[in-house]
Amino acid sequence: MLIIGEKLNSAIPSVRQIINDKDVAAVQNLALKQVEGGANYLDLNTAQCNEDADMEWLIQNVQEVTDIPLCIDSISAQTVERGLTCIKGDKSKVMINSISLEKDRIEGILPLVIKHQCPVIGLTTDDNGIPKTAEQRIAITKRLIEVLSKENYDLNKLYIDPLVLPLAVDSNNATMFFQCLTDIKRLFNVKTVSGLSNISYTMPKRKIINRHFLAICMAFGMDAAILDPIDRKIMTSVTAANLLIGQDKFGRNYLKAFRNETLED
Amino acid sequence: MLTDTLAKAILDLEEEQVIVLVKERLAKGDSPLDIVESLQKGMSEVGKLFETGEFFLSELVMCGEIMKDAMEVLEPHLIDSVSGNKGNIVVGTVKGDIHDLGKNIVVMLLKGAGYNVIDLGVDVPIENFVEAAKESKAPLIGISVLLTGCQEAMKKTIDAIRAEGLNTKVIIGGNYIDELVREYVGADYFANNASDGLRVAKQIFS
Numbered sequence: 001m002l003i004i005g006e007k008l009n010s011a012i013p014s015v016r017q018i019i020n021d022k023d024v025a026a027v028q029n030l031a032l033k034q035v036e037g038g039a040n041y042l043d044l045n046t047a048q049c050n051e052d053a054d055m056e057w058l059i060q061n062v063q064e065v066t067d068i069p070l071c072i073d074s075i076s077a078q079t080v081e082r083g084l085t086c087i088k089g090d091k092s093k094v095m096i097n098s099i100s101l102e103k104d105r106i107e108g109i110l111p112l113v114i115k116h117q118c119p120v121i122g123l124t125t126d127d128n129g130i131p132k133t134a135e136q137r138i139a140i141t142k143r144l145i146e147v148l149s150k151e152n153y154d155l156n157k158l159y160i161d162p163l164v165l166p167l168a169v170d171s172n173n174a175t176m177f178f179q180c181l182t183d184i185k186r187l188f189n190v191k192t193v194s195g196l197s198n199i200s201y202t203m204p205k206r207k208i209i210n211r212h213f214l215a216i217c218m219a220f221g222m223d224a225a226i227l228d229p230i231d232r233k234i235m236t237s238v239t240a241a242n243l244l245i246g247q248d249k250f251g252r253n254y255l256k257a258f259r260n261e262t263l264e265d
Numbered sequence: 266m267l268t269d270t271l272a273k274a275i276l277d278l279e280e281e282q283v284i285v286l287v288k289e290r291l292a293k294g295d296s297p298l299d300i301v302e303s304l305q306k307g308m309s310e311v312g313k314l315f316e317t318g319e320f321f322l323s324e325l326v327m328c329g330e331i332m333k334d335a336m337e338v339l340e341p342h343l344i345d346s347v348s349g350n351k352g353n354i355v356v357g358t359v360k361g362d363i364h365d366l367g368k369n370i371v372v373m374l375l376k377g378a379g380y381n382v383i384d385l386g387v388d389v390p391i392e393n394f395v396e397a398a399k400e401s402k403a404p405l406i407g408i409s410v411l412l413t414g415c416q417e418a419m420k421k422t423i424d425a426i427r428a429e430g431l432n433t434k435v436i437i438g439g440n441y442i443d444e445l446v447r448e449y450v451g452a453d454y455f456a457n458n459a460s461d462g463l464r465v466a467k468q469i470f471s
């Protein structure tokens with residue numbers, strides 16, 4: 001299970017603040033804490049700030065303290081391009097979050113993904129917005145894969161995000177999502193990813209719902225998640241779920257986490 | 266503290282490193298049995314940590330798996346194709362005990378030395394030992410035991426063999442076995458390693 005650390009996101013008010021303040025120490029601290037918590041990638045989003053310039057600033061400062069691969073999170077092709085330009089090291093490791101069937105992303109961001117052969121998150125949405133049904137999501141996935149295949153893109157690097165909708169709106173939204181995870185794997189054999197937290201939108205004690213949702217998603221074969229690796233409870237769920245789904249031989253990782261005293265019940 | 270790097274690698278459950286080290290030592294010309302001894306030493310430490318609760322059961326299992334993989338590498342070197350049949354030996358792990366890594370090494374070694382080994386497996390019922398002894402008229406029976414709780418079963422097995430009036434010697438083997446245990450269960454010999462077992466066999470068949 002690939003963990004994409006979500007903390008360096010300008011949608012979080014306190015993070016927006018430290019980016020605006022150009023607080024290097026705070027940003028680097030957040031980066032390192034996520035790595036320590038078990039992140040495999042760090043998502044960077046500056047959309048609520050001075051997006052282009054701050055993306056560059058963020059990348060430079062994060063890369064100063066860690067060489068963990070980064071995930072550039074933006075809907076602006078210009079930001080993605082600028083971000084890629086200032087990446088030190090192998091650009092083909094940088095994940096792009098995200099493309100979709102929306103026209104401007106296909107025209108703007110896709111060429112950058114292809115040029116650098118970056119791993120990419122593909123959202124199952126098009127110019128008509130987020131589809132309501134699993135079938136529509138599958139149809140969009142199919143078209144996205146066609147577009148990428150035409151460009152000879154390595155589909156092993158594609159992470160489809162079937163887009164979670166809140167349970168509060170429709171109590172079938174979680175099961176519909178599980179259906180998508182299964183079908184996408186079965187039909188196209190590509191990886192899946194989720195940002196998870198939308199599932200609990202407007203519910204109290206959201207973290208409980210989020211981490212149980214995550215565990216079930218893992219059981220349905222989800223390959224990656226965008227989450228807060230500093231949250232020990234959700235990371236404990238990752239560790240326990242990996243053990244339960246046969247991804248942890250002899251419980252090595254579970255026992256290692258136990259000995260490092262990072263498991264939380 | 267373990268100074269032996271191979272023993273240390275198995276204690277750390279570094280499966281890949283164990284295999285690398287085993288191959289290295291073979292290449293260096295070390296005797297396979299010395300390598301087994303290092304592995305045994307490391308496993309013994311794992312056992313101790315398990316006993317004190319520091320290691321968990323899954324780690325004991327993993328340790329066993331690593332040993333199995335190491336034995337796969339060692340096996341061809343332990344069996345230096347001696348032809349001919351020097352006689353029958355019955356071997357098995359006592360009733361109630363499923364540890365077989367040590368027993369398998371003994372079996373390999375005896376086969377390699379030209380004996381016809383009748384391997385009864387693990388958790389062997391008393392009757393099976395008796396039957397095999399009668400059928401094969403083996404002059405030697407080897408019984409493996411790693412669990413102290415299986416001492417009674419060992420004693421009963423040997424009593425049953427004796428009760429048949431067979432002219433057969435019994436050797437028991439295992440990590441914790443000593444002269445006291447041997448005497449208590451009524452065996453003729455005991456061994457804490459495979460080569461002692463081989464020595465006894467040679468003596469009996471000569």
Ligand code: B12
Pocket residue numbers: 301304305308309310311312313314315316322325326327328329332356361362363364365366367368370371406407408409410411412413414436437438439440441456457458459460461462463
């Ligand atoms: C690996 C292992 C396991 C593996 C076994 C895998 C397998 N396929 O054999 C697994 C995980 C399955 C296992 C299970 C259990 N184990 Co365990 N296990 C061990 C461990 C760590 C190593 C044993 C081993 O393979 N050593 C390596 C081999 C090469 O050495 P060896 O067996 O001693 O054999 C050599 C000599 O003794 C001799 N030899 C052996 N047999 C014979 C026979 C003859 C005829 C001759 C001549 C020589 C001979 O030659 C061999 C080669 O040199 C030991 C620790 C230890 N100190 O031994 C615990 C240990 C034996 N296990 C123990 C326990 C408690 C258990 C369990 C009860 C755990 C549980 N709670 O479920 C179960 C028992 C299940 C059962 N019913 O048998 C305890 C026993 C304690 C006691 N007082 O009885 C030990 C001592 C660990 C500990 N310190 O707590 N175990």
